[in-house]
Amino acid sequence: MSKQEGISVKKNENFSEWFTQIIKKTELADLRYNVKGFLVFQPWSVLSMEKMYKHMEEVLQRKGHDPYWYPTVIPESNFKKESSHVKGFTPEVFWVTQAGNKELEEKLALRPTSETAMYQMFALWIRSHRDLPLKTYQRAQVFRHETKATRPFLRSREFHWIETHCAHKTEADAFKQVKEDMETTEEVLHKIFAIPFIFFERPYWDKFPGAVRTFAADALNPDGKVIQQPSTHMIKQNFSKAFDVKYIDQNEKEKYAHLTCYGPAISRIFASVVITHGDDNGLRFPWDIAPKQVVIVSIDPKAYKKAEVLKKQIEKFASVHIDYTDRRPGEKFHYWEMKGIPIRIDIGLKDLDKKQVTIFRRDLNKKDSVPEKDAITKIKEIAKEFTKNLIKQADKVFEGRIKEAKNITEVKKIIKEGGIAKCGFCSTDKEGTNCAEKIEKQVVAEVRGTKFDEKEKPKGNCVICKEKANHIVYIAKSY
Amino acid sequence: MSKQEGISVKKNENFSEWFTQIIKKTELADLRYNVKGFLVFQPWSVLSMEKMYKHMEEVLQRKGHDPYWYPTVIPESNFKKESSHVKGFTPEVFWVTQAGNKELEEKLALRPTSETAMYQMFALWIRSHRDLPLKTYQRAQVFRHETKATRPFLRSREFHWIETHCAHKTEADAFKQVKEDMETTEEVLHKIFAIPFIFFERPYWDKFPGAVRTFAADALNPDGKVIQQPSTHMIKQNFSKAFDVKYIDQNEKEKYAHLTCYGPAISRIFASVVITHGDDNGLRFPWDIAPKQVVIVSIDPKAYKKAEVLKKQIEKFASVHIDYTDRRPGEKFHYWEMKGIPIRIDIGLKDLDKKQVTIFRRDLNKKDSVPEKDAITKIKEIAKEFTKNLIKQADKVFEGRIKEAKNITEVKKIIKEGGIAKCGFCSTDKEGTNCAEKIEKQVVAEVRGTKFDEKEKPKGNCVICKEKANHIVYIAKSY
Numbered sequence: 010m011s012k013q014e015g016i017s018v019k020k021n022e023n024f025s026e027w028f029t030q031i032i033k034k035t036e037l038a039d040l041r042y043n044v045k046g047f048l049v050f051q052p053w054s055v056l057s058m059e060k061m062y063k064h065m066e067e068v069l070q071r072k073g074h075d076p077y078w079y080p081t082v083i084p085e086s087n088f089k090k091e092s093s094h095v096k097g098f099t100p101e102v103f104w105v106t107q108a109g110n111k112e113l114e115e116k117l118a119l120r121p122t123s124e125t126a127m128y129q130m131f132a133l134w135i136r137s138h139r140d141l142p143l144k145t146y147q148r149a150q151v152f153r154h155e156t157k158a159t160r161p162f163l164r165s166r167e168f169h170w171i172e173t174h175c176a177h178k179t180e181a182d183a184f185k186q187v188k189e190d191m192e193t194t195e196e197v198l199h200k201i202f203a204i205p206f207i208f209f210e211r212p213y214w215d216k217f218p219g220a221v222r223t224f225a226a227d228a229l230n231p232d233g234k235v236i237q238q239p240s241t242h243m244i245k246q247n248f249s250k251a252f253d254v255k256y257i258d259q260n261e262k263e264k265y266a267h268l269t270c271y272g273p274a275i276s277r278i279f280a281s282v283v284i285t286h287g288d289d290n291g292l293r294f295p296w297d298i299a300p301k302q303v304v305i306v307s308i309d310p311k312a313y314k315k316a317e318v319l320k321k322q323i324e325k326f327a328s329v330h331i332d333y334t335d336r337r338p339g340e341k342f343h344y345w346e347m348k349g350i351p352i353r354i355d356i357g358l359k360d361l362d363k364k365q366v367t368i369f370r371r372d373l374n375k376k377d378s379v380p381e382k383d384a385i386t387k388i389k390e391i392a393k394e395f396t397k398n399l400i401k402q403a404d405k406v407f408e409g410r411i412k413e414a415k416n417i418t419e420v421k422k423i424i425k426e427g428g429i430a431k432c433g434f435c436s437t438d439k440e441g442t443n444c445a446e447k448i449e450k451q452v453v454a455e456v457r458g459t460k461f462d463e464k465e466k467p468k469g470n471c472v473i474c475k476e477k478a479n480h481i482v483y484i485a486k487s488y
Numbered sequence: 489m490s491k492q493e494g495i496s497v498k499k500n501e502n503f504s505e506w507f508t509q510i511i512k513k514t515e516l517a518d519l520r521y522n523v524k525g526f527l528v529f530q531p532w533s534v535l536s537m538e539k540m541y542k543h544m545e546e547v548l549q550r551k552g553h554d555p556y557w558y559p560t561v562i563p564e565s566n567f568k569k570e571s572s573h574v575k576g577f578t579p580e581v582f583w584v585t586q587a588g589n590k591e592l593e594e595k596l597a598l599r600p601t602s603e604t605a606m607y608q609m610f611a612l613w614i615r616s617h618r619d620l621p622l623k624t625y626q627r628a629q630v631f632r633h634e635t636k637a638t639r640p641f642l643r644s645r646e647f648h649w650i651e652t653h654c655a656h657k658t659e660a661d662a663f664k665q666v667k668e669d670m671e672t673t674e675e676v677l678h679k680i681f682a683i684p685f686i687f688f689e690r691p692y693w694d695k696f697p698g699a700v701r702t703f704a705a706d707a708l709n710p711d712g713k714v715i716q717q718p719s720t721h722m723i724k725q726n727f728s729k730a731f732d733v734k735y736i737d738q739n740e741k742e743k744y745a746h747l748t749c750y751g752p753a754i755s756r757i758f759a760s761v762v763i764t765h766g767d768d769n770g771l772r773f774p775w776d777i778a779p780k781q782v783v784i785v786s787i788d789p790k791a792y793k794k795a796e797v798l799k800k801q802i803e804k805f806a807s808v809h810i811d812y813t814d815r816r817p818g819e820k821f822h823y824w825e826m827k828g829i830p831i832r833i834d835i836g837l838k839d840l841d842k843k844q845v846t847i848f849r850r851d852l853n854k855k856d857s858v859p860e861k862d863a864i865t866k867i868k869e870i871a872k873e874f875t876k877n878l879i880k881q882a883d884k885v886f887e888g889r890i891k892e893a894k895n896i897t898e899v900k901k902i903i904k905e906g907g908i909a910k911c912g913f914c915s916t917d918k919e920g921t922n923c924a925e926k927i928e929k930q931v932v933a934e935v936r937g938t939k940f941d942e943k944e945k946p947k948g949n950c951v952i953c954k955e956k957a958n959h960i961v962y963i964a965k966s967y
Contacts, residue, residue, distance in 0.1 A: 039609060039612070039613075041609075041612060042558075042559055042605075042609070043563055043566070043608070044559060044561055044562075044563055044596060047559035047561065048559070049556060049557070049558055049559070049609055050556060050557035050558075051556060052554035052555055052556060055555040055556060055557055056555060058557075059555065075530075075531035076531055076534040076535060076538065077528060077529060077530060077531060077534060078528070078529035078534055078537075078648065079521075079528055079529075080521055080523060080526035080527070080528070080646055081560070081598075081629060081631070081646055082523055082526065082582075082646070083523075084522055084523055087522070099588065099589075100588045100589070101587075101588060102587070102588065103561075103584050103586070103587050103596075104584065104585065104586040104587070105582050105583065105584050105585075105598065106583065106584075106585045106586060107582070107583040107585060107595075108580075108581070108582050108583070108633035109578070109579045109580060109581065109633055109635075110578075110579070116586075117523060117582075119560075119584065119598075126521075129522070130518060130520075130521070130528055133518070133520060134518075150560060152560070154587035154588055156588075167559055167560055167561070169557065
């Protein structure tokens with residue numbers, strides 16, 4: 010590995026440049042691939058994202074979802090079966106039209122999402138109410154020819170995600186699933202990945218193409234822009250009708266199934282991991298998804314044996330690497346800090362003399378000398394606290410940036426300061442469209458929706474039309 | 489789950505129908521997806537293939553390979569950079585030509601393999617001899633518009649694989665890598681997946697497009713046809729020249745790197761798992777890649793509590809499921825045998841009375857009553873022996889079908905009996921092309937190559953031209 014320079018800008022001063030530098034300098038992805046909007050994910054991100062997949066899939070399987078692998082390609086005719094879907098996605102679809110030297114009889118979409126591939130199979134598999142709920146998911150890449158500016162990890166033309174698709178007997182069951190999806194998000198994104206977010210119900214004008222109700226988690230970047238993380242949707246009956254997804258109920262009556270889908274985009278969530286925890290010195294990873302958890306930097310050959318012994322002990326509960334490169338100590342420290350490894354153990358000559366090791370922890374950026382014999386206990390202790398500390402720090406920043414506004418002037422001020430404004434609003438249904446458009450024009454920010462699962466009583470008036478507020482909404486900038 | 493009927497044909501009598509039935513009836517894949525050659529992989533195969541990925545990736549990482557995720561699409565111009573590659577793959581490439589409603593400026597290949605995506609990045613990353621070897625891999629799907637008949641898992645138009653790509657300083661280093669790849673194949677495919685195979689060096693006329701030397705593992709199906717499993721290749725210098733993959737050596741001289749690639753196709757290897765171990769009653773899975781390892785069939789509600797206690801104990805070392813369905817006992821037994829679960833535990837009323845459980849093991853298809861208190865010890869014992877037993881059985885079948893032939897009549901006889909014929913051959917280089925073609929015509933079988941890494945001394949004459957044999961080759965039918 011050649012000499013690495015550090016990040017030359019401050020995260021909170023020039024976030025966009027910080028993000029680009031951190032991706033390049035810590036080798037998360039190479040942006041020089043010669044197709045626009047596509048990138049080469051490098052080992053340091055892939056190792057972490059594989060762990061993210063593992064955690065998310067474990068939770069999904071525990072909750073009764075079974076894994077499938079569907080084809081990457083979807084025939085055009087499937088796409089056309091549901092009109093809101095075709096309208097929503099067609100501008101972004103990559104089309105396969107040739108194979109070998111021949112034109113295909115029907116062109117094939119590179120899936121932008123898989124409803125139209127899956128529902129036809131659901132129709133074949135579901136016969137009776139006993140087959141429901143059908144809870145499925147797949148790990149997959151999806152493709153969207155984004156017309157907006159692409160950004161590595163945040164918005165690429167190919168991204169790596171999980172999509173769960175379920176069929177239920179009733180609308181109530183579907184709603185229960187949506188709530189379970191939100192709990193899963195809390196369990197995985199917040200508790201394991203340490204990312205703070207709010208789960209919103211999206212307003213009428215901002216729903217997934219083909220959904221009756223859309224719920225989506227928004228995380229917040231230092232530039233004051235929210236980034237949508239997993240969303241979960243109650244799908245319109247149009248869909249089950251278009252694809253004939255029906256079942257015979259207990260009274261021998263034929264009914265259409267109620268469908269839901271939930272899409273955690275791992276490569277995008279990874280962006281939020283980087284953004285939430287990274288600092289001016291580089292990356293920081295939550296313990297369970299760190300590409301490697303411990304590095305031992307043994308500066309002198311005299312320490313190598315000790316390092317190997319320590320490595321063997323650590324291996325039993327964490328992934329560990331010894332840095333045998335011939336870089337100078339300062340360079341090594343700097344390098345591993347930038348790479349965001351949770352724990353670095355230095356064994357210098359002084360440490361050898363004193364029968365101690367020096368432990369640097371990246372959650373608190375703190376260095377301590379620990380007697381050799383206590384090293385393992387100390388590492389285990391740090392491992393246990395690590396993610397909790399990141400959560401605490403991240404939550405504090407996040408919560409500090411959500412502020413109540415009584416009028417549009419206050420909304421503007423909050424947004425200008427990079428925050429999320431919370432205020433009264435007339436309606437998140439069709440009738441509110443006008444006021445929402447005005448907010449977009451006046452504040453250059455969006456109504457992200459109403460906070461889900463919290464009894465926020467609307468009080469006061471809509472910040473735009475001054476009518477009685479029926480909702481408390483959150484307003485923020487987005488990309 | 490609705491009532492399942494068993495496999496209605498014998499594996500060794502009508503292999504092709506057996507294979508189709510087992511895929512459908514054990515729900516490995518649904519073949520009704522509406523794009524030819526593409527299939528929907530169902531949970532029972534995906535759970536197993538995910539474990540196969542895990543084992544293969546663990547070994548690769550341990551041997552120093554780092555994981556990457558490359559884009560699924562490759563620009564046409566990359567493809568055209570190396571002539572033998574473009575010639576070999578172009579007839580099979582799916583092309584993306586549109587995005588949204590617009591034609592793309594340059595069409596994009598759905599990767600049939602990723603050399604032409606990766607090597608341009610290698611050229612960016614490799615500077616000095618200190619950067620070598622560069623050992624990479626990716627888990628990915630690849631796409632080939634096969635012109636031959638497709639068969640689920642064995643030959644589909646989209647398949648799930650791992651491709652490892654490495655760059656080395658010297659040809660000798662490259663050859664060392666190829667040997668390591670063959671060892672990896674033995675370590676994973678034979679020792680964990682329990683699949684017997686022979687690693688051949690392919691003859692001149694049967695190399696990977698763009699390779700100097702190709703090595704490939706052949707497994708054998710009951711219909712007497714071999715199926716190619718992982719292959720590893722020493723890539724022609726043309727490739728490093730075409731993509732400018734070079735390095736500065738210790739003497740400050742610029743040199744082209746030596747490239748190797750190795751491609752274990754997980755979805756195809758899964759076919760060999762099914763084919764090698766399956767019997768007339770259904771699937772059998774090696775222990776470490778069974779979708780689930782233990783099922784408890786508690787026929788009577790009185791046994792439920794005992795089943796739950798047992799489950800908790802087993803969970804500590806194996807995956808376990810309790811079958812609470814209301815199917816009849818016979819149906820349940822039959823179902824789980826067909827599904828290939830390694831161990832089935834029955835707790836009937838008689839078992840309850842006698843404080844025992846009945847354990848059925850699928851490796852030996854044997855049922856034993858075991859005192860409750862010894863159940864865990866017994867299960868652990870079976871788990872330990874399970875894969876070894878499958879290996880023993882599979883190796884015996886495989887080895888029994890490789891036979892020596894002294895002349896073409898004997899070759900024909902062996903092939904007709906569904907075996908692999910081992911015989912003298914003039915040359916696996918260019919000069920032998922003629923004799924190989926004659927074999928194809930006369931025997932309707934192929935020269936698969938010379939056995940690698942075993943000192944098989946050629947003796948006697950070529951079975952076709954009667955010249956002195958320079959090689960011992962293996963002849964077999966293939967798909």
